[in-house]
Amino acid sequence: MKSNHLQAPGHHRIACLVLPGVISFDLATACETFRYATRPSGQPYYQVTVCAEQQELDLGMFSIHIKHDLTSLEDADTIIVPGTSFSPLSLSSTVLAALRKAARRGARIASICTGAFVLAEAGLLDGLRATTHWQAAAEFAKRYPSIQIDPRVLFVDNGQILTSAGAAAGLDLCLHMIRSDFGAAVAAQVARLSVVPLQREGGQAQFIPPSTRSIDRNLQILINWVMNNLNQPLTVKSLADQSHSSQRTLHRRFVEQLGESPSQWLIRIRVQRAQELLESSKLSVEQIVSEVGLGSAANFRLHFQRIVGVSPRQHRQSFGYPDSS
Known part of the structure; x- marks a missing residue:
């Protein structure tokens, strides 16, 4: 054959x-x-x-x-x-x-x-x-x-x-x-x-207890709101206020359903969005920092290197447009 x-x-x-x-x-x-x-x-x-x-x-x-x-x-x-x-x-x-x-x-x-x-x-x-x-x-x-x-x-x-x-x-x-x-x-x-969420990074933990695999509707609404407001100065407090819950309750829900704290999740989502912009746009690093809400360029590079394993410039050279910054 x-x-x-x-x-x-x-x-x-x-x-x-x-x-x-x-x-x-x-x-x-x-x-x-x-x-x-x-x-x-x-x-x-x-x-x-x-x-x-x-x-x-x-x-x-x-x-x-x-x-x-x-x-x-x-x-x-x-x-x-x-x-x-x-x-x-x-x-x-x-x-x-x-x-x-x-x-x-x-x-x-x-x-x-x-x-x-x-x-x-x-x-x-x-x-x-x-x-x-x-x-x-x-x-x-x-x-x-x-x-x-x-x-x-x-x-x-x-x-x-x-x-x-x-x-x-x-x-x-x-x-x-x-x-x-x-x-x-x-x-x-x-x-x-495929109706799946944003790509998870390879280093993310693979095991979440079976009883907490699903994301409840209220948390999904909050996640959708965050994705539409990444350029804002979001904090754990602002997320808790948006979901009408205490910071402690929000922390518990994130750990149970997403396997990480709200602050960890927020940084990772911002870095993921930055990855997409580096790959699909000609925005400068400074413009991307503003779009994803990671503060200063230095802070952005620090978190990006820690999570992705390479610098923003190296990532863009590998996957997207040449860095214009």
Whole structure:
């Protein structure tokens, strides 16, 4: 069975590698997220192919038919490895060899959830930092002591090799890759179509107690209000006043539902908005500081460096317009 790639110019080729026991949510996340990335003309930025060593796979509740074989990995720009539910880990030597070959030629390879085990088995994570679902982190650390596993974060970007935590963190990783490939505006479009909030940073904690995962309506109203007023000198007190609650109550609600304090969340949201402006506008740093309400340029650079890991100028050089400031 030969892969039938469409040789459309300008398409970034993505191959989703399906293994026995694939987690269907992880696979669908990758397929649908990249499919939503389209040009104003409606043409897709990505050509997404699903491939496997076996053409037919039984997933328990349903079976799937895979149209393409492992030859799809040979010319893929990016390979996505969704998580799998099987244990103990038993991988085909053919699959591992194909992943190693793709890595040697420079393909970007990313895993979702327990897909990190596959990358580790292929030797692609040796000496690197990685993440996986928090429930699997202890087993991962035991199996692969040469890999620095971090169960606290949503995803880890090592450049060519990327890993993400479980479930929704795979969506965060996909949005991160879209933004890296085609900029913040395209990633924001995909986020809107996916009906998800602003992209979460990779370093954000992945675990929130199950009983507090949802955001209540009143807090969502407050969040929407903040997003429309970021250029104002907002404080925890002003947020509490807006939500008609005490600062103590507001702090508790933020920690329970968002996993961080109101002040931490506010700074992070302002930095995220600054990232978007650096990527999609020609505004100077001083103008962006005014737009996002981070006070002085020095204060802005301090928070940006701490959260993003690079300076605003470096971020713009990598993802957006040349810095005019």
